[in-house]
Amino acid sequence: MSMVTPEQQMRSAYGAANALLELEPRITQEALEQAVDTILAMPPYASVDRTRLLRELEARNNTLVGGYSIIDDKEFVAWVKTARENRTFEFWERYRHWMDRGKQWASGPLIQLDRLTDDILDRLRNPETVGTWDRRGLVVGDVQSGKTSNYTALICKAVDAGYPLVIVLAGVHNSLRSQTQLRLDEGFLGFDTRLSLLADDQENQRIGAGKMPSAPFLVAHSLTSSHEGGDFKIGTADGTRLIPGGRDPIILVVKKRVSILKNLIAWVQSVRAKDDPGTPGGKLIRDVPVLVIDDEADNASANTNEYRRDDGSIDQDASPTETNRLIRKLLVGFEKSTYVGYTATPFANVFMHHEATNKDVGKDLFPSSFIINLPAPSNYIGPEKVFGVNRPGADGETMGLPIIRRIADAAAIFPPGHKMDLQVTKLPASLHEAMLAFLLVCAARRARGDINVDNSMLIHVTRLVVVQEKVARLVDEFLVDVVRQLEFPGTGGSALNELEALWQSEFAAKSDELRSLLADHDLPPVSWADVRENLFDAVKRIRVKQVNGSAKDALDYSDHPGGLSVIAVGGDKLSRGLTLEGLSISYFIRTTKMYDTLMQMGRWFGYRPRYADLCRLYTSRTLVRWYRHIATATAELREEFDLAFNTGQTPLEFGHRVRTHPDGLLITAANKMRSGTRVRAGFSGTISETVSFETAQAKGNFGAFDAFLAGLPASSAKGRHQWDAVPGADVVSLLRQIQTSRDSWKANSQALADYVANRVANGRLGDWTVVLAGQGRSGIRCRLGGYDITLTEREHDGGSGDGRVSIGRLVSPADEVADLDHAAQVRALEQTLEAWEKKPDPKKDRPKTASGPFIRRQRSHDRGLLLIYPIDGGLPGNLPLMGFAISFPFDDDAPLIDYAENSVKQLERLFE
Secondary structure (H helix, E strand, C coil): CCCCCHHHHHHHHHHHHHHHHCCCCCCCHHHHHHHHHHHHCCHHHCCCCHHHHHHHHHHHHHCCCCCCEEEECCCCCCCHHHHHHHCCCHHHHHHHHHHHHHCCCCHHHHHHHHHHHHHHHHHCCCCCCCCCEEEEEEEECCCCCCHHHHHHHHHHHHHHHCCCEEEEEECCCHHHHHHHHHHHHHHHHCECCCCCCCHHHCCCCECHHHHCCCCCCCCCEECCCCCCCCCCCHHHHHHHCCCCCCCCCEEEEECCCHHHHHHHHHHHHHHHCEECCCCCCCEEECCCCEEEEEECCCCCCCCCCCCECCCCCECCCCCCCHHHHHHHHHHHCECEEEEEEEECCCHHHHCCCCCCEECCCEECCCCCCEEEECCCCCCEECHHHHHEEECCCCCCEEECCCCEEEECCCCCCCCCCCCCCCCCCCCCHHHHHHHHHHHHHHHHHHHCCCCCCCEEEEEECCCCHHHHHHHHHHHHHHHHHHHHHHHCHHHCCCHHHHHHHHHHHHHHHHHHHHHHHCCCCCCCCCCHHHHHHHHHHHHCCEEEEEECCCCCCCCCHHHCCCCCEEEEEECHHHCCCCCCCCEEEEEECCCCCCHHHHHHHCCCCEECCCCHHHCEEEEEHHHHHHHHHHHHHHHHHHHHHHHHHHCCCCHHHHHHHHHHCHHHHHCCCHHHHCCCCCEEECCCCCEEECCEEEHHHHHHHHHHHHHHHHCCCCCCCCCCEEEEEEEHHHHHHHHHHCCCCCCCCCCCHHHHHHHHHHHHHCCCCCEEEEEECCECCCCCEEEECCEEEECECCCECCCCCCCEEEECCCCCCCHHHCCCCHHHHHHHHHHHHHHHHHCCCCCCCCCCCCCHHHHHCCCCCCEEEEEEEEECCCCHHHCCEEEEEEECCCCCCCCCEEECHHHHHHHHCCCC
16 A cells, blocks of 8 residues: 655645535634644544645635626626526536645636636527527636636536537647647546547546545547647547537637638538528527637737728728637637637737628627726736836835846847847856756745645747757756756755855745735745755756747656646747646747737746745846836736726727727737828826937926926925916917827827827817926935926836837826815715725725826816926936826717827837
8 A cells, every 4th residue: 555645645635625625604713723623633634734734724714815896888688696596507616626625726816717607607608598699708817827728617507508609710830739728628528538538438548626535527529639730630539429519519629720710610610500691600509609719819819900991991801810810710600609708918819800801701709798907816817016116196106026037138138129140158147047046946936835836947048949059058058967966966056055145035035025925825945954855856857948930849847747837938839828837937938029028928927825925037138127017017007997997988989999999009910900091099087207218308308398388477485386278279389389108008199299280170178287307315405497407207217228218107096186186086986985885995005095087087178287397307407308197087079099100110110
């Protein structure tokens, strides 16, 4: 009989304690401790570590999840509650048990998953509904935050409810498709599809949910497998003799590749379709409700071809991009279809035109039925936690976790725009340090008792496979040398000393701060002695692996039940969708400026149980600045979701607002926005602020503001000056004179001038409040507009040598209410609180100040607010950078403003 390991004993005790806690009406600290003591009193568990067991139970039961927003068309009819009362949801119950006991999900997220997937399923159509129907929805969640778990639960419930066919569109690479299939094998099917596609043969090949004690064997068939070559093939499907809509449910997990989609459509039409002249394409599959899940729905699915005539009307003869066309053809070929896209970067999806249609494949994939904004649990490490945000309003500026190591030596070895013939004979010193950090993390996790776990390091320095191969070879040589030094200490080398010095300076020095900031994580302290003891055993398990088109794509974590420790060197295939299990160290210098692409490259976001404090990101100062901007833009988009939710807007109304919002220019490629040769934006109810500056413009802008302020009535205030009733025409004149950086798309001075001029001409925005913020703490003074002021301090990047300077947040949280009286400020706060109570977020305190949208709702159409900030940018002669922000009231009649063509050209050149 095999011996029970301490880890198995811990897991068994954990399961037994959770079973006791299920009897408790409310989980309190006292109930947790009592359950632990009860279990430890049993002979089999007498040697279990009480502190660790208690911490794991606390982490499970104290994880918080905020509410979620749903924007829908209000046409759905609630049906799921009745369906769950009338039939057994066996797949869901088995999956819930797997997530609870097998994956050890915290109770809060698991309860939320159940509630949320019921709400999503409600917005699909009951599969028993007669007639023709077509539902299109979008689910938005953070990168690596659990979207796959969400749609796995949705698939389980949909099949339980009677959907006979599920098709999952899983990215464009074999690696992601294979990984997604494996997750569905574990969570939905319960058997390993690499061994056989037929469920009847799998009684002895159970995995995941199917392997849980007392788990029922539920029959479902897959026509694809998790093998690398397991994508859909017509021959394989015909060989099974399965027919969609037959006795048992069928699932397919396929890549979004043209050849695959063509074969899938040809097969499903050959076995079920009937001629139907009234259907685009002429064939229709009746009485087989289909659920299509589009993973990474913003990637490859969007139509990037022009779909409009010169006069702006929809051209139904225009050809969509081929992948988009085939997805639409698949959907329109079913009498009853539901499409649910999942993405962390929904910008391309909401930029789709809601009226775009094609005579052969019907309407585009715009989520006209519903859009759902998923919350992330409190233990999720996302972009706001890593990088912080700089934004005006109630939240103000938040700083990121102290886990970023800014590097400056990589560009010399991997210059931007390098070619395939790049000679790489050595690695940057910063990459050596990053690899040493990874060795320390592996050892520290062993010291915490996490031995049979996955550990990953990401190295992303080039998209070129040939260069990746050179890097991987040097990384492997470095690793072999360190292993030799640790195994034979007397053979020379300084690896052990370097490791100890790095542990003390980077990990031990930040341990207390990080464990305090990550108080909701289980993070036992680790000493250097503990790390040293585990170093060699941890390091000798590490392997270097390339993840690109010339190597085996999938990182085979599932083939290593004892844990896989890997340094993954790759490029594009590491940049979207693929999960790196146990990722702790990331070395990343990719230079695209595309917001949605950069966010998807952030594989370091996610859940880091028991090692969040050990994670580090090595990247450039420029990329830190870009990611901080992305985190801010994404937070603002989520605010737009919540605003639409609070005001009862439909997906069509929400999509229109986002498309015309100034932030729209910041977040995705011009061809995904596809508005011809023009980009249009509206400023109603928004705030525009400058956060990027070109030093060549500083002198001219200073002169323009100096003259503008000198022309206002004299002010006797100290430090901060404020003027009321400034004519809108004067503000237009100022905006015409100043220049803004081409990176400041949201605060484009000429577009702002056009907008204000239009509103003034139409009897709006004629009355302005102007505030000169002259109470900075920089200690540097200057004369501006006849006033002696102190320059404002803002964190900035010091310039990157190209004549540009970027700052963090510009507007101080209290400044946007400068023109509101007390009663208006109270109303803004009350409305903020009302909105928060509709969707309370337990991860954030109850708001104490009003949020931006509700502040702007207090202003009449006639009033605008101009905030002026002379900033210390470190320029010669203490010349300030003239930052400004404009807070606009909501104006339903406001026009859209065309941005200059060079802004469009900038978007088209975002890839460097």
